[in-house]
Amino acid sequence: MKSRFIGKMTKKTTTLIIVVLLLCVSSAAQEKVSAQWEYRYLVDRIGGTYIPKDIDEAIDSLDVIISPEDKRYITDSLSLDDFRINCHHGLGMWIRNNWGLWAGSRLQQFFLDKNVYHPDDMSDVILKAYYKKKIQGLDNSTEDDIEASTPTSKEYKVTKNPLKRLWSRLRYNMSKDTHEQKHELKEKGYEKGKTVYFQYPYGCSTAKEQQIWLDTENYDQLPIGKITDINYSWKRIKVKLIDTNSQYGIIIFDGNIKDDDVGNVRRDFNNFVVNSPNRFYMQKGDELWFNINSNFWSSVKQLKNN
Numbered sequence: 001m002k003s004r005f006i007g008k009m010t011k012k013t014t015t016l017i018i019v020v021l022l023l024c025v026s027s028a029a030q031e032k033v034s035a036q037w038e039y040r041y042l043v044d045r046i047g048g049t050y051i052p053k054d055i056d057e058a059i060d061s062l063d064v065i066i067s068p069e070d071k072r073y074i075t076d077s078l079s080l081d082d083f084r085i086n087c088h089h090g091l092g093m094w095i096r097n098n099w100g101l102w103a104g105s106r107l108q109q110f111f112l113d114k115n116v117y118h119p120d121d122m123s124d125v126i127l128k129a130y131y132k133k134k135i136q137g138l139d140n141s142t143e144d145d146i147e148a149s150t151p152t153s154k155e156y157k158v159t160k161n162p163l164k165r166l167w168s169r170l171r172y173n174m175s176k177d178t179h180e181q182k183h184e185l186k187e188k189g190y191e192k193g194k195t196v197y198f199q200y201p202y203g204c205s206t207a208k209e210q211q212i213w214l215d216t217e218n219y220d221q222l223p224i225g226k227i228t229d230i231n232y233s234w235k236r237i238k239v240k241l242i243d244t245n246s247q248y249g250i251i252i253f254d255g256n257i258k259d260d261d262v263g264n265v266r267r268d269f270n271n272f273v274v275n276s277p278n279r280f281y282m283q284k285g286d287e288l289w290f291n292i293n294s295n296f297w298s299s300v301k302q303l304k305n306n
Contacts, residue, residue: 040104041289042252042280049098051105055142058099058107058126063134066091075135083131084124092123109289112234114146182232185292189299190237192230196297198223198244202251205281207269209245219303223250228287239297240287248274249283252296 044051052058066074074083095101101108101119111122129145132138190196197219204210212221223245229238244250255278282288290296 040100041106041109042282044106046100046105047098051099052107054107054110055126055129055146058095059130059133059142062091062095062126062130071135074131080128080131080136083135084127087127088120088124092120092127095123095126096120111146112231113229116146181235185230185232185235188292189301190227190230190292192227194227194299196225196227196237196239196299197303198225198241198250199295199298200250201295202254203267204246205248205251205267205272205274206246210267210269212245221245225297231289235292236289237292237297238287238289241282241284244284249281249286251279252282252288253280254278 040046044053050061052061078086096119099105099107101111101122108119108122111117111125116122116125125146129142132140132145133142185191199222200209200213204213223241224243225239225241227237228240230236231238241250254276
């Protein structure tokens with residue numbers, strides 16, 4: 001009986017260990033995926049394709065991609081609505097897939113900042129603005145096209161239409177969630193204009209940086225940034241880097257790191273190469289968006305509470 005009991009306990013213990021190990025691996029993998037996702041919002045190229053930083057660059061990039069023959073056909077044969085409908089599943093799909101409107105990119109972040117949230121709407125705005133500026137030759141502001149595509153509160157007030165009532169409820173729930181997230185971030189010390197400290201998730205580029213980071217009493221000497229904007233719905237903060245300890249800037253992404261535990265990077269500074277195509281630095285004066293949960297930044301309140 002005793003041996004049978006021990007056997008059952010051993011099986012249970014083994015199963016528990018396996019479950020714990022799987023959870024640890026899953027957590028490490030999630031951190032790595034999160035880091036890769038953050039990287040997409042920072043770089044100007046993904047998979048070798050240049051990513052426009054805003055709608056004006058997107059229009060200019062499209063003008064290079066579309067051949068002169070296609071431009072003549074569009075001008076002679078397609079109205080604005082025809083162009084948008086015909087291109088939605090062709091050129092529009094290429095825009096959505098290659099410019100990171102589904103998987104994350106700086107162009108996607110540009111539209112999120114303008115309250116355009118769906119990739120289909122983002123590509124539609126680009127196509128519409130391209131047609132007006134490059135085909136019709138209009139000199140209107142591209143910002144007008146973005147605002148015109150963004151839903152207004154009047155369009156979605158409660159009516160007898162069941163679909164509009166459903167959308168109204170969804171907007172109410174989204175507004176409620178945003179309010180709660182705003183309260184949560186403020187509790188942690190994240191507000192526009194506040195100071196934040198860089199946390200070296202990808203390690204340091206100099207021995208001096210590493211020494212400051214290891215000295216827990218020295219957090220006032222960590223690189224500091226100012227929060228210039230907050231997207232409470234997406235839990236993202238825009239940070240301008242005010243000061244840094246390294247002449248290179250601070251490492252925002254390092255594709256050379258093989259260790260999944262990016263929070264415990266220890267570099268061999270004798271063999272460390274600063275200039276690497278797989279490493280992205282943020283430098284003094286740069287302004288970038290960060291996910292609150294990415295561990296790049298901590299608020300003053302968070303550091304003092306630790």
